[in-house]
Amino acid sequence: MGSLLKGMTRVPWGDLGGAQGSARDIPGLLSRIAYGDETVARMAIDELSECVCALGFVLGDATAPTVPFLIELAGAPGVPCKAELLDLLESIYRTDQWHVAAAAAGGPRRKGYKDQPGWEVASRAAVLAGRPVIEGLSDAVQPDVAEAAQALLRAFDEDLKFPEV
Known part of the structure; x- marks a missing residue:
């Protein structure tokens, strides 16, 4: 490394x-994004997305610890697919699936939703902690990177609320 x-x-x-099983593959996927070419990085981001934000809205307990590395990669020079990394971060930030499910089930202690809403809170906080990096990318030379960063900043400004559980 x-x-x-x-x-x-x-x-x-x-x-x-992860969102769909073990998180053991996450370090390898992050390394492929960091050190692979664009094709390798794009494939790794697709796989990683299913590990940390399956279907674009289901998080696991590995999501929050992964976020700082996603932010690091998005802000690092020479790392390909920054727009895709920012899109993944936005999906993670916007996710409230476990909160919605827990609320519908009558609260987090009922129906086995004890930990999952906390995963969303921790993941959203981790994405928000990367705001300085994301702000720096909002005026990137590459239009797709700038647009993805600006979309994530707009999500921050929307003051998203979790459903009451």
Whole structure:
């Protein structure tokens, strides 16, 4: 591993779950995004999206720990597919699936929704913590990157609320 993703080894990936199973593949996917060419990075982002934000709206407990690395990659020079990374971050930020499901089931303690709403809160906070990087990308030379960063900043400004659980 190069200078990117240095803190990745401190995360207990094997103890975390992705949106659809184990989070063990996340470090490899992040590395492929960081050090692969555009084709490799795009494929890794697609796989990673299913791990951390399946179907564009289902998070796992590995999502929040993954977000700082996504932000790091989006802000790093030479990393391809920045717009796709920003789109993934926006999906993570907007997700409220577990809150909606817990509210419909009568609250987080009923029907087994004890931890999942917290995953959304932690993930949204992690994305919001990357705001300075995202603001820096909002005037990127590449129009797709600038547009994706601006869309995420608009989401921040919408003051999204979680449904009451």
